[in-house]
Amino acid sequence: MGATGGAVWGRTEQQDFRSRVRGTLLGVAVGDALGTPVDGTDLDGIRAAHGADGPAEMTVAHGRRGAVTHLTQLTLFSVDGLIRAQVRRDTGAWHPPTDLHRAYRRWETTQRDWGPDERRGEDGWLARQEWLYARRNPPRPLLLGLGDDTMGTPQAPKNPAEQGPEAAARSAPFGLLVGWEPQLVAQLAVECATQTHGHPTACLAAGAYAVIVQGLARGEVLDGSAQRALALLSARPGHEPVSEALRQALGAVRQGQPGPERITDLIGDGTAAGLVAAAVYCALVGEDVRHGLRLAVTHGGPSAATGALTGGLLGALHGETALPPAWLAELEGRSTVLELADDFAMEMTQGPALHGPSGSSPAWLTRYPRA
Template sequence: MTRTPTACIPPVPAPDDAAELRDRARGALLGLAVGDALGAPAENLKPSEIRARWGRITGFVAQRPCGTDDTEYAIFSGLLVARHGSALTPAHVEAAWHEWIADREEGPFRGAGFSERGTLENLRRGLAAPISAQHRHAWSDGLAMRAAPYGVFAAGRPAEAARLVAIDGSVSHDGEGIYGGQAVAAGVAAAMAGAPPTAVVASALAVVPDDSWTARCLRRAITAAHRGERAVRRAVVIGGYPWTDLAPEAVALAFGAYAAADGEFTDAVLTAVNMGRDADTTAAVAGALAGAGQGAGAVPAEWARVIGPARGSCLPAMAGHHVLEVADLLVPRTGPEPAP
């Protein structure tokens, strides 16, 4: 499979800009959590159903807004890469799945996707990566939803972010499921370096096969983005398909929302939310991209205040961890790692 030419990405902030890098890291993961919480009530809905219930969603519509499995799995991956860094291996990822999820007494695990359930069944049967990813939903957006921490860690190094997230994904995903995660991780890595939205999108396309379903959906979404959210949705959504967590679709909707908003945080997230489908994931990804590009200050204060420590409603082991705590773990105190 061919790949698009590597995008021209601005360098990472210099070591004396560590404060800026930390702000972008916090923006990325706070943006993810906010997008997740905003989008959760609209998950699996059509735009017409969203309008009938709430008009246009412009803020939280749930009485007790909170993150879903998207935020808790992003915390999971953030802690994993903070622990192992660029030395991450499939064995490390598999061990973390056992330590933090599979070998614990079955908790509530509400809201977990089919790909995660299939992975857990395989791990509990003693299967190891990549065999553990051989289930019916290896193409889901379950890797894309937890990919942003790799872009934060590998700020300014999209190829490294894509390499690391593929290692993470080898336990649970395959094919288009991996490509979706790589696109998100690379996009966040570019946004962390201050790249404009066009370069962020180019970075995502540069790390996935040019003739993949993911790349084709991304190109369609970006081509339609200047015409707004309805055009993006028409260009990407697979009509009549019952599942909304298809990675090529969800990732393309998220990047389309981000591009339609020209990287502006509030518009990017709300565009993703109001398109429906897997709205918690698409808004989380759009929020991570825009938050990395604009920093934590771009997240409206009234939204940021809602984000507290994870409740562990999906992954009990993640209870008590805050996305801002994880963001700080991913940024070197003296600035980013030098490029290899």
């Protein structure tokens, strides 16, 4: 099945989809950038620097305001891999996890090289963006998992003890495959998570997050999307930590005013299950995007990852116009994010007009080579 599931896209549907794609990718980046300067800072320290409600604007990290980390970088390479998978279907090859692994390996190259190598034409457009060649404290499981050509699989995962949130945090783009069946979206996210984070908690949290994003990108409500994720999880071995965390998040909505203590409780020991649950909670109780993201980063834990996960949900739910313009204005790499989002939306809605048996756009194949 193709990414559009054979759907016919009218103009209104295309515009809505494009807004949600932009919102999702910008939301991940904005949440990442808002949380990065306070990541790991205790609550007292955050409040001393930013007030009781946490950061109200972009602040400095990595030498600039609005800086993003590996969380955003890898999310963009997820998009690149999905587009390349669609383009490669023209050759008769169709195995998206392989194309995603190649994309993640291109990201890994950005963490070693000084800048893009124009001689590697098969790397495509995204890998030629110089601003991505910045090492923003990527955790060891990412570098180990993507450090060689061997691809992790559910049968032989990389880093099988790792339960961290990084795989889930790059999985929002899988939810933008709105024409796929939800169980296929979950499976793709799970398979791609095994390339760096092989523990069932990390893999199933990635799958659940992608399914929730998909529901929002289809115009559904967040609570219903989370319930669908829970139903899909129930058939998976090892789902209990993720399912229990999501149930706690949904139940916490009815337990009074949101605050850092409740978010800290949901995050727990910092596994992917806890962070996805905290993101769902922040997106549910936030009065608007700004409030939800400030909640997501104002605690003593991994603020960047919680912010990125929450931003992906809020962007898919509300679209790009709901994101705070002042935050977007300072966001690192914003033009690249927007260009990639528009390419993804165009590929998913109008791919046959860009490449196929009847002819292909040379410019498109230069951006997203079949090789």
